[in-house]
Amino acid sequence: MSFVLTDISKTYRSGRKTIEALKPTSFSVEPGEFVSLIGPSGCGKSTLLYIAAGLEEPTSGTVSLDGRVLRHPGRERGMVFQNYTLFPWLTVRENVRFSHQLRANIDYTRPVGEILRDSAYVDHLLEIMGLERFADSLPRQLSGGMKQRVAIARALANRPRILLMDEPFGALDAQTREEMQELMVLLRLHERTTIVFVTHDIEEALYLSTRVLVFSAHPGRLIEEIAIPFPDDRTLDIKLEPEFLRLKRHLLDLLHGGSRTGFDRHAILARLKGEPHTNTANNT
Amino acid sequence: MxxxxxxxxxxxxxxxxxxxxxxxxxxxxxxxxxxxxxxxxxxxxxxxxxxxxxxxxPSPEAVWKSAIHYTGSSPDSVRDRTTLFTDLGASFTRVALAFVLATLVAVPLGVLMGALPIFEKLLQPVSEFIRYVPVPALIPLLIVLFGIGEAPKIMLIFLGTVFQLLLMVSDEIRRVPNDLVQACYTLGGHWDEAVTKVLFPAAAPGIFDAMRLCQGWAWTWLIVAELVAANEGMGFRILKYQRFLLTDKIFVYLIVLGVVGLVMDVLFRLAHRLLFRWQ
Structure with a gap:
């Protein structure tokens, strides 16, 4: 009973060259898990998420939910995009209930009571997202953080089995970002949402996840899988705990360690001071 | 200082x-x-x-006098005023019919062209080609095919605007961010719902703007159409007045055409603001 990605790979063709964006990668997500995909840009984590959502086709491999292979996007996988992607002509409430008026989600045989429960669920989502005062506002009147809360509510209104999130807080300022992270913790506690989350922010991944998958770039590949030992009910305080800091250091080493980033501090310092250039990496 | x-x-x-x-x-x-x-x-x-x-x-003063003449109550003034309103009515009807027809054809096809690459390949190159055929060059053919009644005039305006509108509508649809379509799909939307519930509403303000521009061009083609064969209409009357060297009246007609164009433009802009408050 889970969401399984098997041997997913992606290669692009540009001219005569083929670029390997993602080496064959497999992982599965169990109900209630919060799995983060983390890595530098170009590591294929977003590509992997889009493939999981059915929005991109993998070069090889399959995506399945409870043993059923999924080839196209569908209501069982909700998605939250990096750029809000709200429908600007609809109010906040109309955005959140957008999925309820799509054919795939209308079951005419359902009793009226259940349909009413849908609209009650929209109200509930607006409430827990702190949006009830803005229910009739238009997206352009909202701040970035609020827009993203609407996008999350819109995806949840459809009651997806799994929520896929592509760097959802990447465009937010640091403070709004932390607020959204706290909101995600509470949301998971109360809605028991299963989430796959793409980010390049190490702290964010550690704070939110039950499991972190670390990717490396050129070619994109899964290099390590780390279980996060903190309880589900977390506060921002855990960011200061020794275990959190130990994991953070470990991830920093994995992602930015050695000369992997190509950033040579000594060489730049020497150039800034006007000293003759010595490449320390080569000399030692 | x-x-x-x-x-x-x-x-x-x-x-x-x-x-x-x-x-x-x-x-x-x-x-x-x-x-x-x-x-x-x-x-x-x-x-x-x-x-x-x-x-x-004529000097500005002479044209001003002529314009005042149109507002007078002498039998001459009444006759000229009636002629002007008949001409304006006939011209407006032609523009309106052709414009509605062009919109009915160009908007649905343009949406399909912008949404589905197969329709783009099917229609875009053909439209680009026809767009560059000068419409006045079609007049003789239109007269042969449709005679000299209302049909060839409306066809001329229709042909002069429909391909422009078609290409602009498809461009507006293509300009809609792909994210919005993907969001619709992940919420369970089918392809037709991506068109009707996302692409069209998102592009609607741009499409409406394109219609405003085409409405302006429609008046240009109208005059061309009426210069050729007509019994009434703004273009017809201007040609007639040329024959009698009534240049002051030509100027009055030109000013009326300018004002009508401006009024139509303002009305479209107002409607745009009312329809698309979300922008």
């Missing part, structure tokens, strides 16, 4: 690219623009008047 430098600074400030203008300057500039137009007009008419042929190019 204090005022000297401030005037100088204002002049320099006005020439700074994209700088906001100080109050009163915009109105002043508009007035100066129209003033220059009147001045040029007056100078041109002086030139003809000097040669004793003022009938060829």
């Amino acid at each position: 204090g005022t000297g430098t401030s005037l100088w600074q204002t002049a320099i400030g006005v020439l700074r690219p994209r700088a906001p203008l100080p109050t009163a300057i915009p109105w002043l500039a508009i007035a100066v623009g129209f003033g220059l137009l009147l001045l040029t007009w007056q100078l041109a008419s002086n030139h003809y008047a000097g040669a004793g042929r003022s009938v060829l190019f």
